[in-house]
Amino acid sequence: MTSRTVTDNEVVAAAQATPVTFGPLGILRVVTGAARAIAKTRLQTSGLPFYLMVWLSYPVFSLLLVALIYRADPALRDYAIIGGAGMALLFGMQYNAGEILDGERQRGTLGNLFLSPAPRYSWLAGFQLFAVTESLVTATLGVGIGKAVFGLPLDIAPLTLVVTLVLFVAAMWGFAMIVGSLGVAIRDANQLSNLLFPLMQLVAGTLYPISLMPGWIQVPARCLPFGYGIQALADAVTSGATLSDVSSDLLPLAGFAVLLPALGVLAFRAVERRTRRAGALELV
Amino acid sequence: MTVDQLPTVETELRPGSGDLHLVVATARVFLLRYASNPIMLLRAPLSPVLILIGFHLAYDVSGQHTVGSASAMGFLVTGMLGTGAWSSTVWGSGNAIQSEVYEGTISSVIAAPGRISAVITGHGIGSIVFGLPALLMSVVVGLGFGARFEVDSPVAAALSLLAVYVCCLCIGLAFGGLFVLTRQSNAMSNFLQAPVYLLAGFFVPRDALPSWLQTVSDALPIAHAIDALRATTLDGASLSDVGETLGAAALSSVAFLAAGLWGLHRLDDAVRRRGTLDLM
Numbered sequence: 001m002t003s004r005t006v007t008d009n010e011v012v013a014a015a016q017a018t019p020v021t022f023g024p025l026g027i028l029r030v031v032t033g034a035a036r037a038i039a040k041t042r043l044q045t046s047g048l049p050f051y052l053m054v055w056l057s058y059p060v061f062s063l064l065l066v067a068l069i070y071r072a073d074p075a076l077r078d079y080a081i082i083g084g085a086g087m088a089l090l091f092g093m094q095y096n097a098g099e100i101l102d103g104e105r106q107r108g109t110l111g112n113l114f115l116s117p118a119p120r121y122s123w124l125a126g127f128q129l130f131a132v133t134e135s136l137v138t139a140t141l142g143v144g145i146g147k148a149v150f151g152l153p154l155d156i157a158p159l160t161l162v163v164t165l166v167l168f169v170a171a172m173w174g175f176a177m178i179v180g181s182l183g184v185a186i187r188d189a190n191q192l193s194n195l196l197f198p199l200m201q202l203v204a205g206t207l208y209p210i211s212l213m214p215g216w217i218q219v220p221a222r223c224l225p226f227g228y229g230i231q232a233l234a235d236a237v238t239s240g241a242t243l244s245d246v247s248s249d250l251l252p253l254a255g256f257a258v259l260l261p262a263l264g265v266l267a268f269r270a271v272e273r274r275t276r277r278a279g280a281l282e283l284v
Numbered sequence: 285m286t287v288d289q290l291p292t293v294e295t296e297l298r299p300g301s302g303d304l305h306l307v308v309a310t311a312r313v314f315l316l317r318y319a320s321n322p323i324m325l326l327r328a329p330l331s332p333v334l335i336l337i338g339f340h341l342a343y344d345v346s347g348q349h350t351v352g353s354a355s356a357m358g359f360l361v362t363g364m365l366g367t368g369a370w371s372s373t374v375w376g377s378g379n380a381i382q383s384e385v386y387e388g389t390i391s392s393v394i395a396a397p398g399r400i401s402a403v404i405t406g407h408g409i410g411s412i413v414f415g416l417p418a419l420l421m422s423v424v425v426g427l428g429f430g431a432r433f434e435v436d437s438p439v440a441a442a443l444s445l446l447a448v449y450v451c452c453l454c455i456g457l458a459f460g461g462l463f464v465l466t467r468q469s470n471a472m473s474n475f476l477q478a479p480v481y482l483l484a485g486f487f488v489p490r491d492a493l494p495s496w497l498q499t500v501s502d503a504l505p506i507a508h509a510i511d512a513l514r515a516t517t518l519d520g521a522s523l524s525d526v527g528e529t530l531g532a533a534a535l536s537s538v539a540f541l542a543a544g545l546w547g548l549h550r551l552d553d554a555v556r557r558r559g560t561l562d563l564m
Contacts, residue, residue: 207339
């Protein structure tokens with residue numbers, strides 16, 4: 001095989017070349033490919049038993065804990081079971097957002113991802129697809145255990161549930177992107193998630209509805225999407241609530257579902273610009 | 285010659301002053317490492333307080349202002365102290381070896397004549413010391429939210445608090461070998477947290493557990509130590525009142541400690557012979 005020296009002009013021309021375009025199918029392939037790659041990485045890194053242990057133990061034991069705390073109050077117990085499912089979504093998406101990007105950097109593959117011709121949001125969406133799938137499975141399992149062990153009364157309104165889930169996941173995706181971007185910027189996404197999660201748990205209404213919280217917590221709780229989402233989820237799953245029944249929760253949630261993803265994308269772009277300028281993307 | 289036929293590597297250093305120095309040095313390095321991380325400095329006192337307030341509100345909204353004869357917040361503060369001790373153990377002792385691998389210092393740890401158990405204990409103690417401000421914050425916030433303490437015998441209360449930490453370290457050492465062998469200490473740490481919160485009665489009284497779970501709970505030294513801490517700090521129990529409970533904590537701790545030291549001693553020799561500890 002012969003080799004030749006690449007001239008400066010060729011390098012410039014290559015950099016200015018029209019970028020490869022991806023059609024919808026191509027993007028879909030990147031999304032599913034990224035999700036599959038993350039799933040495989042998780043399983044290969046920890047093995048199936050340890051993977052299951054980590055992702056199931058916290059939601060399951062938290063469920064048992066709240067069920068025992070509310071053992072004399074079935075209404076609060078039922079709410080907290082659904083709140084636990086909401087918390088599983090919150091937990092999964094928040095930790096995955098930053099941790100996956102941090103992991104890519106630690107393995108030295110984040111730079112390759114940024115240099116690949118695929119649209120940035122396609123592989124990011126793939127990472128989040130994995131997070132959402134994983135979280136939804138955990139949440140469903142939590143509700144199933146609640147039904148089987150604690151007799152959680154199920155009266156599901158499918159349309160309300162789907163609309164709530166879509167808005168809730170969109171809002172949380174945006175929030176997770178903001179936190180994840182910050183985590184990547186400070187190179188410690190996991191610790192940042194650990195710092196923020198107890199605060200979110202306190203105001204998210206996972207253990208009790210916002211309406212029962214003291215006034216001083218209701219103020220920050222009303223400024224975040226989680227409480228609205230969890231209340232709407234609880235009503236959709238246990239009371240068969242229609243869309244109009246939960247409109248007072250869905251309307252603010254819809255606002256967050258638009259605002260937070262936009263802020264998340266802006267935050268991610270800002271972090272990307274900053275790391276490119278500093279040339280520090282791969283620095284661990 | 286196969287690996288199993290290789291002679292056992294006997295190190296000269298056995299538990300004694302050398303190991304004590306190693307424990308202190310490891311704890312010091314642990315503290316310096318954590319103190320250099322601003323997020324950890326914020327998180328250490330803040331997270332337990334937020335969790336405490338969360339559980340306080342859960343009890344409050346359900347109208348449970350007392351647990352037994354104690355105030356609900358007092359009950360939760362003592363549970364939070366147990367949570368802090370247990371978290372320190374699983375994330376300090378449990379993650380010790382993986383942490384050394386991550387920092388690139390595992391080769392020095394293995395090559396040195398000190399025992400692995402001393403390094404693991406040092407990590408655990410460092411983690412416990414780092415968590416002490418959180419302990420203080422939990423008490424202060426608890427008092428602010430209406431916790432009532434009744435300490436008639438400070439010595440008994442101090443001994444019970446010490447027992448909580450010693451029990452956690454013994455359980456941590458017992459699981460230490462498993463943490464190292466599985467090479468999944470992060471997963472193990474995550475997994476072991478929540479079940480002990482439940483079984484040791486940190487946030488829910490143990491008599492609320494199903495009877496079969498109470499039997500499992502009785503085997504855990506930390507459960508007895510928390511019982512003693514609650515009796516001495518919330519009900520004004522004396523040392524003689526909690527003697528039996530502390531005895532049960534000591535007895536079960538010794539069993540965990542013996543299993544842990546035996547396992548780590550065998551593991552120490554095995555991993556030195558095979559030279560595979562840093563393969564993660």
